[in-house]
Amino acid sequence: MIFPDKNVLVNEVDTLVRKYGNGRESLLPILQDIQRKFGFISDFAMQEVAHQLNIHPVEVYGVVTFYSFLSTEPKGKYVIRLCKTISCELAGKDAVANTLERELNLKFGETSMDRKFTLEYCHCIGMCDQGPAMLINESVYTKLTPSKVIEIIESLK
Amino acid sequence: MPIINDTLFFDEKAHGEALERALMMSPQEVVMEIRESGLRGRGGAGFPTGTKWMLALSAKADKKFVVCNADEGEPGTFKDRVLLSEYTKLVLEGMVIGGYAIQAQKGFIYLRGEYAYLLEHLNTFLERMRKENRLGDNILGTSFSFDIEIRLGSGAYVCGEETALIESLEGHRGEARNRPPFPVNTGYLGYPTIVNNVETFACAYIVMSKGAQWFAKYGTEKSKGMKLISVSGDCKKPGVYEVPFGITVKELLELVQADRTKAVQIGGASGICIPMSEINRNISFEDIPTGGSVIIFNEDRSMLKVLRNFMEFFVEESCGQCTPCRVGNKKLLEGVEMLEKGECSHRYLNELIELGKTMQIASKCGLGQSSPNPFISIVTNFKDEIMSNSIRGNNGR
Ligand SMILES: Cc1cc2nc3c(=O)[nH]c(=O)nc-3n(C[C@H](O)[C@H](O)[C@H](O)COP(=O)(O)O)c2cc1C
Ligand code: SF4
Ligand code: FES
Numbered sequence: 001m002i003f004p005d006k007n008v009l010v011n012e013v014d015t016l017v018r019k020y021g022n023g024r025e026s027l028l029p030i031l032q033d034i035q036r037k038f039g040f041i042s043d044f045a046m047q048e049v050a051h052q053l054n055i056h057p058v059e060v061y062g063v064v065t066f067y068s069f070l071s072t073e074p075k076g077k078y079v080i081r082l083c084k085t086i087s088c089e090l091a092g093k094d095a096v097a098n099t100l101e102r103e104l105n106l107k108f109g110e111t112s113m114d115r116k117f118t119l120e121y122c123h124c125i126g127m128c129d130q131g132p133a134m135l136i137n138e139s140v141y142t143k144l145t146p147s148k149v150i151e152i153i154e155s156l157k
Numbered sequence: 158m159p160i161i162n163d164t165l166f167f168d169e170k171a172h173g174e175a176l177e178r179a180l181m182m183s184p185q186e187v188v189m190e191i192r193e194s195g196l197r198g199r200g201g202a203g204f205p206t207g208t209k210w211m212l213a214l215s216a217k218a219d220k221k222f223v224v225c226n227a228d229e230g231e232p233g234t235f236k237d238r239v240l241l242s243e244y245t246k247l248v249l250e251g252m253v254i255g256g257y258a259i260q261a262q263k264g265f266i267y268l269r270g271e272y273a274y275l276l277e278h279l280n281t282f283l284e285r286m287r288k289e290n291r292l293g294d295n296i297l298g299t300s301f302s303f304d305i306e307i308r309l310g311s312g313a314y315v316c317g318e319e320t321a322l323i324e325s326l327e328g329h330r331g332e333a334r335n336r337p338p339f340p341v342n343t344g345y346l347g348y349p350t351i352v353n354n355v356e357t358f359a360c361a362y363i364v365m366s367k368g369a370q371w372f373a374k375y376g377t378e379k380s381k382g383m384k385l386i387s388v389s390g391d392c393k394k395p396g397v398y399e400v401p402f403g404i405t406v407k408e409l410l411e412l413v414q415a416d417r418t419k420a421v422q423i424g425g426a427s428g429i430c431i432p433m434s435e436i437n438r439n440i441s442f443e444d445i446p447t448g449g450s451v452i453i454f455n456e457d458r459s460m461l462k463v464l465r466n467f468m469e470f471f472v473e474e475s476c477g478q479c480t481p482c483r484v485g486n487k488k489l490l491e492g493v494e495m496l497e498k499g500e501c502s503h504r505y506l507n508e509l510i511e512l513g514k515t516m517q518i519a520s521k522c523g524l525g526q527s528s529p530n531p532f533i534s535i536v537t538n539f540k541d542e543i544m545s546n547s548i549r550g551n552n553g554r
Pocket of ligand 2: 315332333474475476477478482483520521522523524525526
């Protein structure tokens with residue numbers, strides 16, 4: 001994923017507005033698609049969305065910063081979200097967290113220089129009976145162990 | 158999937174033809190049937206579903222909406238995920254029944270972003286319903302038309318609160334609104350809207366297929382029917398259980414084969430933590446109400462560590478709109494840190510409990526109103542343990 005060209009973004013927003021409509025209620029679906037495609041929502045993207053939905057850019061910024069799955073900073077191709085909520089913690093989240101940090105050479109909250117991986121914590125993802133659990137983009141991984149994590153990371157590298 | 162006694166959800170044969178039956182009745186009759194069943198909302202608060210639908214039906218407007226709350230963000234809950242993925246028909250046709258009952262034209266499923274992997278399955282199912290004329294124009298040859306659209310959340314727990322959810326659907330920050338007005342009058346885009354939990358719609362389906370009397374046979378006086386419970390933590394058989402309301406915590410612990418139990422958190426992070434001396438209490442709206450999250454802690458677990466986890470959750474998930482919740486949760490978390498270091502005197506602990514009680518009253522929405530629950534119940538029920546840390550650094554963890 002590279003920084004998108006302005007024309008590409010304008011076209012993309014155009015397509016999305018046609019797909020979802022130009023009402024305010026289309027804002028979140030549009031932003032979610034931009035996030036998915038480009039890995040973040042740039043200042044320019046926010047301005048363009050605001051322009052096409054006829055709202056103030058500050059409104060768009062307010063929405064983007066409210067939701068933890070939307071970001072103004074570039075995220076990696078693979079966003080890894082490890083659940084840090086209690087049931088996963090009881091099930092051994094710390095060992096998994098240590099393995100992730102070591103194997104990716106990243107701390108939680110960081111994105112790798114090559115924008116391949118982002119490592120984050122998240123709250124309960126509804127897999128509490130099969131913890132520790134994590135999401136990589138939109139896929140879910142359960143009953144994690146250090147060796148399972150190593151295998152998963154290797155397959156993505 | 159483990160079950161006990163009779164079962165509503167997990168027995169395909171019990172499902173029947175609810176939609177057909179509902180569409181042969183008038184909307185008023187459907188609402189009456191739901192009222193008679195005694196069904197109460199399964200999302201946690203337990204508002205009578207029939208009453209909610211009645212209010213929305215009687216509201217005068219040219220558009221009405223149905224919202225299925227699939228935000229399932231309460232720590233320790235996963236039964237809605239299981240219903241959506243394995244008992245899809247009950248949920249989606251339950252929504253169509255709700256739409257018919259209040260005479261709405263459109264429904265939304267607000268699916269948490271974390272469950273985006275369910276999108277494909279749900280959309281395929283919706284497409285099939287449209288082909289079979291169970292969704293779309295003139296459903297099953299009647300004059301009733303209704304469609305369902307899925308909207309994704311984006312990782313904010315507070316968006317499960319119904320007015321924050323509506324804000325989010327409208328393209329705003331997920332900040333709770335003052336109530337009243339309630340969504341049944343002023344909901345999505347200002348139109349009458351019913352917001353119900355995933356399991357509530359599945360229950361409505363079952364009521365319509367088996368009848369109100371049959372449904373009301375199960376459960377207790379004020380909590381009718383069966384409840385799905387998501388069990389995790391220290392036990393041999395975690396998972397989703399379907400149990401009758403009124404089941405004691407003790408019975409549940411036996412069912413899931415928990416041993417050496419010290420404490421049980423009921424209702425997720427916003428619920429309460431009970432010690433073994435209270436396990437004869439039961440799960441129902443009369444005693445311990447819950448959306449269905451049960452987390453078990455054995456004797457090896459540090460209750461302070463548990464409490465810290467919950468308080469970090471609330472500090473991070475508070476939307477920050479109102480002071481009691483924004484500041485109060487930070488204070489409570491600091492209190493936990495002081496307890497860990499053995500620096501929290503009993504007098505200060507009592508002040509924090511009072512602060513928690515203020516938050517319960519003064520916070521704007523359910524998040525801040527319930528976030529002090531684990532703090533108050535853990536420091537009260539496990540006082541000896543949490544007050545045992547030494548100021549000299551033996552932090553007992
Ligand atoms: C912070 C917060 C989060 C909530 N999350 C959910 C949720 O994920 N799912 C849900 O059904 N209800 C949730 N609720 C309850 C909803 O506000 C609402 O009461 C419920 O959706 C009504 O449906 P029901 O009557 O069928 O239970 C939450 C409430 C609060 C205060
Ligand atoms: S109680 Fe908390 S989450 Fe609810 S409105 Fe106030 S700050 Fe926001
Ligand atoms: S606690 Fe980790 S998935 Fe629920």
